Amino acid sequence: MPTSTTSRADRLRPSADARRSPRRVSRRRSSDHPWWFLGPAFAVLGVFFFLPTIFNFVYAFSDWSAFHDDINLVGFDNFTTLVEDGTLFKALRITLVYAALVAVMQNGFGLGLALLLERDNRLNRAVRVVFFVPVLMSALAVGYIFQALLKPEGALNQLIGAVLGHSVHTPWLGSTTWTIVVVAFVNSWKWMGLAMIIFLAGLKTIPEDVLEAAKLDGAGPWKTFSAVRFPLLAPAVTFNVATALLGSLNGFDTIQATTAGGPAQTTEVVDIFIFRTFGYGLFSQATAMSLVLFLLVAVLAFPVIGYLRHRERVL
Amino acid sequence: MSSPTTAGRTTRWVQPAVAVVLAVTVIGIPLYLAVITSAKSQGEANLPDLSLPSSWHFLENYRQAFDQGQVLRALLGSLLVMVPSVVGVLVFGSLASWVLARRGGRVASVLYSAAISGIVLPPAVVTIVLLLRQLGLASTPVGMVFVYMGMYMSVVVFFITGFVRTIPLELEEAARIDGAGPLRTFVSVVLPLLRPVIATATILVCLYVWNDVFYSFFVLGGGKVTTLPLNLYSVASSNLYQNNWNLIFAYVVMMSLPLLVVFTVAQRRVISGITGGAVK
Numbered sequence: 001m002p003t004s005t006t007s008r009a010d011r012l013r014p015s016a017d018a019r020r021s022p023r024r025v026s027r028r029r030s031s032d033h034p035w036w037f038l039g040p041a042f043a044v045l046g047v048f049f050f051l052p053t054i055f056n057f058v059y060a061f062s063d064w065s066a067f068h069d070d071i072n073l074v075g076f077d078n079f080t081t082l083v084e085d086g087t088l089f090k091a092l093r094i095t096l097v098y099a100a101l102v103a104v105m106q107n108g109f110g111l112g113l114a115l116l117l118e119r120d121n122r123l124n125r126a127v128r129v130v131f132f133v134p135v136l137m138s139a140l141a142v143g144y145i146f147q148a149l150l151k152p153e154g155a156l157n158q159l160i161g162a163v164l165g166h167s168v169h170t171p172w173l174g175s176t177t178w179t180i181v182v183v184a185f186v187n188s189w190k191w192m193g194l195a196m197i198i199f200l201a202g203l204k205t206i207p208e209d210v211l212e213a214a215k216l217d218g219a220g221p222w223k224t225f226s227a228v229r230f231p232l233l234a235p236a237v238t239f240n241v242a243t244a245l246l247g248s249l250n251g252f253d254t255i256q257a258t259t260a261g262g263p264a265q266t267t268e269v270v271d272i273f274i275f276r277t278f279g280y281g282l283f284s285q286a287t288a289m290s291l292v293l294f295l296l297v298a299v300l301a302f303p304v305i306g307y308l309r310h311r312e313r314v315l
Numbered sequence: 316m317s318s319p320t321t322a323g324r325t326t327r328w329v330q331p332a333v334a335v336v337l338a339v340t341v342i343g344i345p346l347y348l349a350v351i352t353s354a355k356s357q358g359e360a361n362l363p364d365l366s367l368p369s370s371w372h373f374l375e376n377y378r379q380a381f382d383q384g385q386v387l388r389a390l391l392g393s394l395l396v397m398v399p400s401v402v403g404v405l406v407f408g409s410l411a412s413w414v415l416a417r418r419g420g421r422v423a424s425v426l427y428s429a430a431i432s433g434i435v436l437p438p439a440v441v442t443i444v445l446l447l448r449q450l451g452l453a454s455t456p457v458g459m460v461f462v463y464m465g466m467y468m469s470v471v472v473f474f475i476t477g478f479v480r481t482i483p484l485e486l487e488e489a490a491r492i493d494g495a496g497p498l499r500t501f502v503s504v505v506l507p508l509l510r511p512v513i514a515t516a517t518i519l520v521c522l523y524v525w526n527d528v529f530y531s532f533f534v535l536g537g538g539k540v541t542t543l544p545l546n547l548y549s550v551a552s553s554n555l556y557q558n559n560w561n562l563i564f565a566y567v568v569m570m571s572l573p574l575l576v577v578f579t580v581a582q583r584r585v586i587s588g589i590t591g592g593a594v595k
Contacts, residue, residue, distance in 0.1 A: 040411070253526075286441045297436060
């Protein structure tokens with residue numbers, strides 16, 4: 001089909017000079033790409049994305065709650081409450097730690113898997129599919145599986161005990177210091193298959209002759225990786241780090257299903273706090289936290305993406 | 316030092332072994348735990364471990380989870396929300412993307428930036444509830460559909476606009492010279508060419524919407540319509556099911572199957588679809 005239309009167009013415009021004139025005409029005719037085509041998309045975006053975001057900046061400064069019908073502006077009261085009881089900075093710190101851990105682990109595992117399974121043969125393809133299964137599962141379901149697996153009397157301790165020869169009762173989800181790492185691992189487990197296939201696609205784009213040249217220059221496998229392949233993976237790294245950071249700054253499902261923010265609220269990221277506070281009926285406090293998350297992401301995401309893009313260009 | 320041939324033979328043997336062992340332990344054990352526990356009696360499932368059940372309760376657990384967990388109702392709810400969201404966001408998104416990609420100038424580029432800002436910025440989940448109450452859409456599937464469309468419009472516009480820019484303008488002009496209006500040109504020339512990118516966007520949006528629990532909790536909470544993940548959450552957190560791991564995992568298996576089946580059938584498409592947009 002496309003070939004027949006092009007050939008007809010070519011017949012209509014045989015020379016380059018003649019080709020320019022209809023394009024100029026079409027550019028003048030703005031009705032070729034009418035603005036109203038933007039209408040439905042921007043109506044949906046405007047009402048259901050931008051309007052609630054604007055509301056965020058208003059209702060974060062109100063006393064909206066489940067306990068009375070009227071809503072009044074109260075200035076910075078919600079923020080002072082959140083700062084004074086320590087939850088604001090605690091939730092922010094936990095969220096940032098979690099996001100950083102997920103970004104490192106998810107992409108570390110993903111890159112390792114991609115390098116391990118790089119050769120295109122039947123076994124590697126099958127193993128890739130296995131590692132992609134968790135990506136398709138609900139994060140909530142993954143969380144419940146790991147809650148069961150990581151119980152003090154659970155399967156993981158059983159396995160470790162069988163190897164060590166004595167019973168082990170490590171409370172994997174009970175440490176106020178290390179559980180955040182475990183929870184970040186669970187989330188990375190769920191998503192590493194996605195990072196893997198994106199790294200694999202990135203590895204495929206590296207031209208064969210570049211690797212050949214590196215080999216001729218006497219580079220070993222490690223040198224080839226660190227000096228040639230990894231730098232050329234920059235676009236895949238950008239995509240993976242950015243999606244891992246953005247996804248985990250909005251993290252909820254896996255944490256809710258494994259620890260629900262515990263123990264002692266040490267894994268309570270911002271979205272868990274919002275969920276819990278909303279459940280108590282303290283809507284304006286939940287809104288205030290939602291606004292903080294919005295600002296955090298806005299402040300953090302753009303420089304991070306900008307930096308990664310810059311790195312892509314430099315390398 | 317071993318000779319090059321033995322070294323080659325060893326590495327040839329090590330890589331598949333490592334790959335298989337990793338797949339079996341890292342992915343196999345957790346999934347095995349879910350499946351095996353879903354076949355145990357309630358007493359045995361209380362402390363979920365890797366042992367085989369002393370007596371198999373597959374059928375009765377799945378039946379109980381299916382009935383009490385209202386899997387059918389939740390499945391219908393999930394479809395009721397997912398299908399219109401995906402169709403809507405793709406139709407509206409591709410219409411807008413076409414114009415955004417073809418028009419030059421400041422206005423178009425500002426509008427494009429605004430349209431894709433939602434890729435980065437998190438949705439204002441709490442005030443969405445307030446807005447839906449004011450619109451009379453709180454706790455309704457219609458409200459949920461619009462919220463999902465608003466959330467994923469950015470991703471869709473980003474992917475499709477990038478793709479449209481790679482399509483030569485000449486193809487459209489040919490249709491135009493034949494007298495086709497913009498809508499006709501879009502439907503009969505542009506839309507068929509967008510198939511690969513629409514496949515990518517469909518996969519991504521389906522994956523997100525099918526598994527979402529956070530936003531549906533806020534929007535659908537307290538309403539008549541429920542979704543599979545939302546139902547899983549209430550099943551797992553209700554006192555009735557506390558530590559009823561056999562039923563929870565029966566539910567998990569039933570809920571994960573549809574996407575896994577789709578994936579095994581359309582594996583190559585799914586993977587090339589997802590990676591297509593990520594690495595240029």
